[in-house]
Amino acid sequence: MSDFHLYKSEGQADLPVIEPNPKLRDAALYEPPPGLQAAVNVALALAQPLLLTGEPGTGKTQLAEHLAHFFQLGEPLVFNAQTGSTVKDLFYRYDALAHFQYAQTQREPLSPEDLEQKYIRYEALGEAIRGNERRVVLLDEIDKAPRDLPNDVLAALEKLEFYVPEIGKTWPSPPPERRPVIIMTSNSEKNLPDAFLRRVVYYHIPFPDDQMLLRILSKKVGGFGTDKLENIVAHFEAIRDEKLVKLRKKPATAELIQWAALLHKVKFPVEKLDRDAPNALSAAERNLLSVTYSVLAKSKDDLHALQDWK
Numbered sequence: 001m002s003d004f005h006l007y008k009s010e011g012q013a014d015l016p017v018i019e020p021n022p023k024l025r026d027a028a029l030y031e032p033p034p035g036l037q038a039a040v041n042v043a044l045a046l047a048q049p050l051l052l053t054g055e056p057g058t059g060k061t062q063l064a065e066h067l068a069h070f071f072q073l074g075e076p077l078v079f080n081a082q083t084g085s086t087v088k089d090l091f092y093r094y095d096a097l098a099h100f101q102y103a104q105t106q107r108e109p110l111s112p113e114d115l116e117q118k119y120i121r122y123e124a125l126g127e128a129i130r131g132n133e134r135r136v137v138l139l140d141e142i143d144k145a146p147r148d149l150p151n152d153v154l155a156a157l158e159k160l161e162f163y164v165p166e167i168g169k170t171w172p173s174p175p176p177e178r179r180p181v182i183i184m185t186s187n188s189e190k191n192l193p194d195a196f197l198r199r200v201v202y203y204h205i206p207f208p209d210d211q212m213l214l215r216i217l218s219k220k221v222g223g224f225g226t227d228k229l230e231n232i233v234a235h236f237e238a239i240r241d242e243k244l245v246k247l248r249k250k251p252a253t254a255e256l257i258q259w260a261a262l263l264h265k266v267k268f269p270v271e272k273l274d275r276d277a278p279n280a281l282s283a284a285e286r287n288l289l290s291v292t293y294s295v296l297a298k299s300k301d302d303l304h305a306l307q308d309w310k
Helices: 034-046 060-070 096-105 112-119 124-130 149-159 210-220 226-240 253-265 283-295 300-309
Strands: 050-053 077-080 092-094 120-122 136-140 162-164 169-171 181-185 201-204
Touching: 034 050, 034 060, 034 201, 050 060, 060 136, 060 181, 077 124, 092 162, 096 112, 112 120, 120 124, 124 136, 124 162, 124 169, 210 226, 210 253, 226 253, 253 283, 283 300
Parallel strands: 050 181, 050 201, 077 136, 136 181
Antiparallel strands: 092 120, 162 169
């Protein structure tokens, strides 16, 4: 029984082991555009943070994983910015409530070492500074943070040291050979202050053209020849064309990879994905294609638009 048709409204079945495509998150298969490669080299040469913008799903976050793999620096350390984030959160978090509850029930105060072990959790930048190895640090979606945070972040990145008052300990700046590689992402540069933008290396990841999409798919999705991949890419680009279909959120590269993998899994005849030959698909094939659009659409209205368009 095909995994795609495993679940039905009646009866029962044993759930098989369903393994995701390991190529989807393989950092070695990341395909950086030439401009991004140049921006990375500039940031490394100047020892400055690299700020990336671009559509969601175009590979901003995955660059950190790719660089960590390329330079053999272990897994990247990740800080996900939130609306209430402060600059201290980049380095560590202190569980004051748990410490207070402990103090209410125990007579013996904790030593700084015990307090650190129990109630201090070091975050991405703090781990990079206090560790013994050079690391890649990803500060993800920095535009979500309060407006003052980006400037505070740059000041922190210039010093690369921090103080933990709860244990009276200062972590000094690491030597140059252990200075972390800093990658920051933003979904919109409009919310970032000018002073911040002047002190980073900036690159906007453009949406890939058809040839780049073909290269990405050929690496990430197996089972298709070049001609079939071209059909998939052409159909995908038509979906993103505002003149053909109106979507609130256009699908990005990440959705394309998942969609192509699904088309292969359900054995869809992608050679029939030709908008100039709308009658090529049978009723059953049109229905199956409609089902696969749920990978590309991220809202009810967009899903209806795609289903009506097909």
